[in-house]
Amino acid sequence: MNFKKLLLAALLGLSVSQVVHAERVQIDKIVATVNEGVVLQSEVEQIINRVKEQAKQQSTELPSDRTLRVQAIDRLVDQSLVLQLAERMGMEISDSQLDQTIANIAKEQKSTIADLRRSVEASGESYQAYREEIRKEITVSQVRRANVDRRIYISTQEVANLQKILEQQTGNPEEYNIGHILIKIPSKASPQEIQDARERADNVIDFLNDGKEFKRIAIASSSGPKALEGGQLGWMSINEMPSLFAEAVKGKKKDNIVGPVRSGAGFHILKIQDIRGRQVVETTEVRSRHILIKPSIILSEEKARDMLAGFAKDLRTGEADFAELAKEHSEDPGSALKGGEYDWTDPTTYVPAFKNTLLSLEKNEISEPFRSTFGWHIVQLLDKRTADKTDQAKMNRAHGLLFNRKFKEESFKWQREIREQAHIDIFPTD
Structure with a gap:
């Protein structure tokens, strides 16, 4: 087998034997290079197919495939640049964080992860490819936020x-x-x-x-x-x-x-x-407390989650005190010394995973461990009220x-x- 076939095998994630037995199969093509990265024809076609499917559902007339191709490549070039920056920043989205995001997506659609998976596969897409696309979207969003936020000054x-x-x-x-x-x-x-x-x-x-x-x-x-x-x-x-x-x-x-x-x-x-x-609309405010554990080289995602699951179990059975656990273990410096407690707050100011989990709880209920961009949490809803607008609001x-x-x-x-x-x-x- 020549060098070009070996290179293509590496590019497509295929074994050499797979390439030998697929001589006549149409191979993927590189349609653009972005610094050291590439944009593949399959990625372009995936975007075009999604746009066409959406247009079909909305009865929208589309321009030519050539025009769609230009737009799709343009989007993939921008995405590639941001993902390259994410790599230089050392930013990675863990499987646990990805799973939590997909669970939130399913919840927003009032369905389950299993329902979401069936829907994705019914459209002809691979669920694993869908997961990786969501991972890219999270990464792009976080990189953009990290780089754009610091450019903004509001007096x-x-x-x-x-x-x-x-x-x-x-x-x-x-x-x-x-x-x-x-x-x-x-x-x-x-x-x-x-x-x-x-x-x-x-x-x-x-x-x-x-x-x-x-x-x-x-x-x-x-x-x-x-x-x-x-x-x-x-x-x-x-x-x-x-x-x-x-x-x-x-x-x-x-x-x-x-x-x-x-x-x-x-x-x-x-x-x-x-x-x-x-x-x-009237403003809903909540009073809550939480414990934050941040995964690290020493503490894996699974161990952080299991540690909090153990805390939640002990708290529900009365074998532990929330405030004491927060003071000893929570890695949120803003609330740990207060026993993990936050004062009355508009929940929309919290990151989505924290807000969604908090609003799903009954008074005094303690959540299961969940992942946000900051790490793993358990949270307890202490109280909820409807408040009039204040000067601060x-x-x-x-x-x-x-x-x-x-x-x-x-x-x-x-x-x-x-x-x-x-x-x-x-x-x-x-």
Whole structure:
């Protein structure tokens, strides 16, 4: 067997004997290189098949396979860059953390892990491949959060100003369901390139005004982060949008096409797909206590989980005291000395795994061990109450809105920067 076959065997995870007995089987192809990494044809086809399946379910017309291929490769290049950064950072998602995330996904869908597995396999996908895709998504999310968070600064004056605006608003603040198309301008673009991009943006607006389907045009034309989802940004209030968008949609009505709006990235086209008033809801607050154990080289994931399972058993039988166990064993410096206790808190401020577990408990109930991004926990719900909005809650809301806006803006800039610093080669199709 020649060297090329051995290389392909290594690339595809096949044994030499498998390659010998599969001479006529279509082999995978490298469609792009990203620094030292590669993008495979099979990965591209998997994304395209998912988009087609979703479009079929939503009765959405799609552009050509060639256009879908460009969009899929673009997404995989961005993903590869972030995963390479994760490797350099030493970030790994353990099987236990992955299992916990998949359990949360199944719970959100009001099903079991077994139901989720059957659904994945019924669609023609491998469940193991699905697991690894979720692992990648968790990794990408955590790397992005780690790198973008530190780029965000919010002053107390910004919070105070927004809080004042929110307090002056009458009635329910409006939320907009936004569709977004970005006609990208190359870095250091020439005047002619800028003009060409503007003309493409104008053409897109003409198509939309003629009644063409927005999702199809977005998939075919947009360079935005949600292109393959038909440019769907979802529901946002004015205060959550990037500043540029907020100014553009003020006073606009449902189904209005807005743009092109120029930014450093290119020309943006927005569609106001729907508008709704925000409903005021009372805030649920919880008082809880927990014990955190962080896995390490010395303490494995399984041992950390088993240790907490033993604590939970002893606590339920009355053979141990929660506060004493927390003071002795918990690795959360903010609560350990208080017996693991947190004061009244809005549970939405906690990470999803902690929040979801806490809200599933009855008063005084102790959870089973569960994994979050911080490590393994057990948590006890001490009390729950419905509280009116306080000045602190208003300040937290204003801060959250500012953070969400700046995170979207900085996340796009950060992804663009790491892409400009990378060596990327995309190979033409046969």
